[in-house]
Amino acid sequence: MSGATVYGLCSAALVGLGLFGLIVHPEPLRKILAFNLIGGGVFLLFGVVARKGAAAGFGGDPVPQALVITGLVVAFAATALAVGLLIRLSQEADVQPRSRMDSQP
Amino acid sequence: MPDTATAGGFLPVLAIVLPVAGVLLSLALGGRQAERVALALMPIGLAVAVAIAVGVWRTHNVLQYLVGSWDPPLGVAFRADGLSAAMLVATALLVCGIGLFARDQFSSPERLEARAPFVFWTLLLAVWGALNAVFVGGDLFNLYVALELLTFAAVPLVSLDGRAETMAAALRYLLFALFGSILYLLGAVLFYGAYGTLDIVLLSGRIRAEPTAWAAISLMTAGLLAKAALYPFHLWLPPAHAGAPAAASAILSGLVVKAPFFLVIRLWFDIMPRMPQPAAAQVLGVLGAAAIVVGSIVALRQARLKLLIAYSTVAQIGYLFLVFPLAVKPETGHPWGTFAWTGGVLQALSHAFAKAAMFMAAGLIAEALGHDRIAGLAGIGRALPITVFAFGLGGLSLMACRPAAALARKRCCWRRQSRKASGGGL
Numbered sequence: 001m002s003g004a005t006v007y008g009l010c011s012a013a014l015v016g017l018g019l020f021g022l023i024v025h026p027e028p029l030r031k032i033l034a035f036n037l038i039g040g041g042v043f044l045l046f047g048v049v050a051r052k053g054a055a056a057g058f059g060g061d062p063v064p065q066a067l068v069i070t071g072l073v074v075a076f077a078a079t080a081l082a083v084g085l086l087i088r089l090s091q092e093a094d095v096q097p098r099s100r101m102d103s104q105p
Numbered sequence: 106m107p108d109t110a111t112a113g114g115f116l117p118v119l120a121i122v123l124p125v126a127g128v129l130l131s132l133a134l135g136g137r138q139a140e141r142v143a144l145a146l147m148p149i150g151l152a153v154a155v156a157i158a159v160g161v162w163r164t165h166n167v168l169q170y171l172v173g174s175w176d177p178p179l180g181v182a183f184r185a186d187g188l189s190a191a192m193l194v195a196t197a198l199l200v201c202g203i204g205l206f207a208r209d210q211f212s213s214p215e216r217l218e219a220r221a222p223f224v225f226w227t228l229l230l231a232v233w234g235a236l237n238a239v240f241v242g243g244d245l246f247n248l249y250v251a252l253e254l255l256t257f258a259a260v261p262l263v264s265l266d267g268r269a270e271t272m273a274a275a276l277r278y279l280l281f282a283l284f285g286s287i288l289y290l291l292g293a294v295l296f297y298g299a300y301g302t303l304d305i306v307l308l309s310g311r312i313r314a315e316p317t318a319w320a321a322i323s324l325m326t327a328g329l330l331a332k333a334a335l336y337p338f339h340l341w342l343p344p345a346h347a348g349a350p351a352a353a354s355a356i357l358s359g360l361v362v363k364a365p366f367f368l369v370i371r372l373w374f375d376i377m378p379r380m381p382q383p384a385a386a387q388v389l390g391v392l393g394a395a396a397i398v399v400g401s402i403v404a405l406r407q408a409r410l411k412l413l414i415a416y417s418t419v420a421q422i423g424y425l426f427l428v429f430p431l432a433v434k435p436e437t438g439h440p441w442g443t444f445a446w447t448g449g450v451l452q453a454l455s456h457a458f459a460k461a462a463m464f465m466a467a468g469l470i471a472e473a474l475g476h477d478r479i480a481g482l483a484g485i486g487r488a489l490p491i492t493v494f495a496f497g498l499g500g501l502s503l504m505a506c507r508p509a510a511a512l513a514r515k516r517c518c519w520r521r522q523s524r525k526a527s528g529g530g531l
């Protein structure tokens with residue numbers, strides 16, 4: 001079993017675990033974490049694909065690496081947005097619901 | 106053809122650059138200028154969209170731009186074909202209309218820097234730019250980034266008023282959208298691993314009917330369905346679209362859900378045309394039919410006007426996906442020429458205009474009455490005749506009454522359906 005296969009199986013396991021968590025857990029924070037787990041699996045798969053490209057005679061395929069960096073940035077931004085929304089939501093739930101946004105800074 | 110830039114190829118890029126430049130300009134100039142920047146950019150963006158449509162119409166060809174003159178698969182191409190041009194023009198028209206409508210609700214106060222108007226105008230431009238990027242993108246990963254941009258611009262629009270319930274709706278929307286986009290990305294990786302390219306044209310030439318391709322396209326389609334709110338994934342849509350301010354609902358319901366639908370069309374009709382696919386098309390059609398039934402029944406049971414319109418969107422999205430079983434041709438030949446395909450696209454466009462009009466009218470009604478309970482709407486036709494007329498026109502257009510474009514598409518669908526039925530195909 002080659003290294004690429006092992007990593008490919010790992011990434012499949014990560015995606016599966018994340019998908020399970022995303023569907024089963026009702027808490028939003030756990031869903032966000034599960035989304036990151038799937039993301040980890042997908043980015044690992046990018047690495048495997050880059051390694052597979054090495055069979056063509058190069059040391060490694062650079063395109064998937066460029067894609068991973070972009071994907072990481074997007075996933076990071078998504079997580080930040082989700083966590084930010086979650087924090088605002090819990091603050092809003094503590095305080096009595098205000099009617100309008102104008103009262104905010 | 107796929108590796109040359111065409112004359113006028115800069116236009117699709119301009120369609121993306123203009124709104125993005127507007128967003129940056131608004132951020133730099135600060136709150137009160139955002140409205141002026143957005144309103145100034147709208148006619149220019151509309152002109153660019155019309156120029157693209159005219160260019161595609163005249164040359165009968167795809168407008169293509171290669172970023173940095175790098176050919177795919179290494180470079181990234183932007184392409185505008187007839188479908189893109191139609192969507193671009195519709196989007197530009199709708200954004201202009203919604204902008205005019207929103208001047209009332211989101212006009213910036215003279216001295217104060219208010220947050221909601223600034224956020225609304227900036228995000229309106231951001232949604233526009235992201236939509237244009239989806240419509241002209243020629244690279245699956247680029248389209249992923251465009252979809253994410255669209256999500257990030259659309260989610261805050263839901264919770265613009267900052268109430269706890271709209272923020273909960275926004276969070277739910279975001280979680281569904283993230284689920285969808287990560288599945289889409291997984292499919293894109295599989296495509297790259299199997300065929301070494303993410304360019305749509307190159308991919309359509311290399312793809313073969315094998316398990317990898319099926320896995321990849323199934324994952325991508327499932328992800329896009331979650332974003333498009335097709336039936337089993339529709340749960341996020343009604344609270345999100347009904348809770349947003351009227352102008353934002355019009356963007357979300359009219360335009361934002363069309364982007365994933367557009368990408369499903371790209372996947373199945375542009376990448377996969379040479380593969381046998383009736384079974385998959387039937388699955389999409391069944392989901393669409395279920396969405397029509399469930400969405401319509403639940404819509405009838407709603408007590409609030411905006412929720413009713415939102416559930417009607419769920420049903421209308423189902424109609425959009427009926428195009429797949431109707432337009433698929435197992436025999437040779439492209440599906441683009443069929444009546445059903447034209448009908449499906451017309452349906453998407455007419456729904457965009459009708460639903461935006463209905464949401465804006467519902468917003469005015471709610472503003473005038475202070476509530477939007479359907480039981481309390483009696484006599485509203487005398488108080489707001491023009492608004493109710495616009496609302497009715499939108500509804501008639503969705504029902505496919507005579508002067509509406511929707512009639513043409515329903516006829517297209519029926520004709521195709523009856524032919525298929527008589528041939529024993531359906």
